[in-house]
Amino acid sequence: xxxxxxxxxxxxxxxxxxxxxxxxxxxxxxxxxxxxxxxxxxxxxxxxxxxxxxxxxxxxxxxxxxxxxxxxxxxxxxxxxxxxxxxxxxxxxxxxxxxxxxxxxxxxxxxxxxxxxxxxxxxxxxxxxxxxxxxxxxxxxxxxxxxxxxxx
Amino acid sequence: xxxxxxxxxxxxxxxxxxxxxxxxxxxxxxxxxxxxxxxxxxxxxxxxxxxxxxxxxxxxxxxxxxxxxxxxxxxxxxxxxxxxxxxxxxxxxxxxxxxxxxxxxxxxxxxxxxxxxxxxxxxxxxxxxxxxxxxxxxxxxxxxxxxxxxxx
DNA sequence: CAAAATTAAATCGTGCACGATACAAATTTA
DNA sequence: TAAATTTGTATCGTGCACGATTTAATTTTG
Numbered sequence: 001x002x003x004x005x006x007x008x009x010x011x012x013x014x015x016x017x018x019x020x021x022x023x024x025x026x027x028x029x030x031x032x033x034x035x036x037x038x039x040x041x042x043x044x045x046x047x048x049x050x051x052x053x054x055x056x057x058x059x060x061x062x063x064x065x066x067x068x069x070x071x072x073x074x075x076x077x078x079x080x081x082x083x084x085x086x087x088x089x090x091x092x093x094x095x096x097x098x099x100x101x102x103x104x105x106x107x108x109x110x111x112x113x114x115x116x117x118x119x120x121x122x123x124x125x126x127x128x129x130x131x132x133x134x135x136x137x138x139x140x141x142x143x144x145x146x147x148x149x150x151x152x
Numbered sequence: 153x154x155x156x157x158x159x160x161x162x163x164x165x166x167x168x169x170x171x172x173x174x175x176x177x178x179x180x181x182x183x184x185x186x187x188x189x190x191x192x193x194x195x196x197x198x199x200x201x202x203x204x205x206x207x208x209x210x211x212x213x214x215x216x217x218x219x220x221x222x223x224x225x226x227x228x229x230x231x232x233x234x235x236x237x238x239x240x241x242x243x244x245x246x247x248x249x250x251x252x253x254x255x256x257x258x259x260x261x262x263x264x265x266x267x268x269x270x271x272x273x274x275x276x277x278x279x280x281x282x283x284x285x286x287x288x289x290x291x292x293x294x295x296x297x298x299x300x301x302x303x304x
Numbered sequence: 305c306a307a308a309a310t311t312a313a314a315t316c317g318t319g320c321a322c323g324a325t326a327c328a329a330a331t332t333t334a
Numbered sequence: 335t336a337a338a339t340t341t342g343t344a345t346c347g348t349g350c351a352c353g354a355t356t357t358a359a360t361t362t363t364g
Contacts, residue, residue, distance in 0.1 A: 090329075091330085
């Protein structure tokens, strides 16, 4: 049987899956100081760039459904990083606003990307290579998410 | 404040994180037919290549700890895909063997990698690009997992 | 050999992911 | 405008991930 393609080393998804987890782990020491998980950090990235937006808009940017985002954001509200407010215009929508505490956390976060890059870079994985990877994956992400949206 | 690096589009990890989830989603229709989740499929990939190996060896290959793997494998035992057996030589070790049902599933799985590749490829993401990505990520995965092992 | 250290699994608790479903508010349609 | 549909969010159940701790078996060390 021609099963060469079933070998772990020939899989495409497996390295993406494992590198994703390895990078999340690399974030941990930095995020721990702020009491954040990686998905929570992502929500803050969105809000720091664009405060007072709806749940659906956040989900759209992070490719997360409400069944993931809803409890995640509620935990962040409990941590007093943000506030949930139902829109007056459209009572279905919930808008998310950063609290002062949530805004302030940005200062702590500013040095993270560079620190992380230093952690991730090695002799064998150069900055150029990482940037190339990032661009390819960004392109792919756009295409795949659109594709999966179309399917339903 | 120079916060350009905090923008979502400039993040390195985010596209890896989202593409990983998007690809797992792309696997779903194929794996669903076999009643498998993606991590369960990974365990089978390992076993099809190397039957009757220990829990720790599987975890090493998939970069998964026992606290993830242990319940995962138990679920697969319940599905009668494999059997767990304590080693006689070393009573601490548990070795995993495929059942006939688990072995047979390989036949169903053989066409998956090609089908998936067709799903993942588009005009804008060529096979060459995907293969390049795979190699870079494989290299990175090796380096990062070793690095994180050293740290503790 | 006995005590200390190491190793292999398992368990516990928390937080994602996500399919499925529910539900109320808004919009479209007949 | 009333009925049907769509939209935005929330909830439920299941299955990962993973840090921390536990337990038992083996190996190392004094």
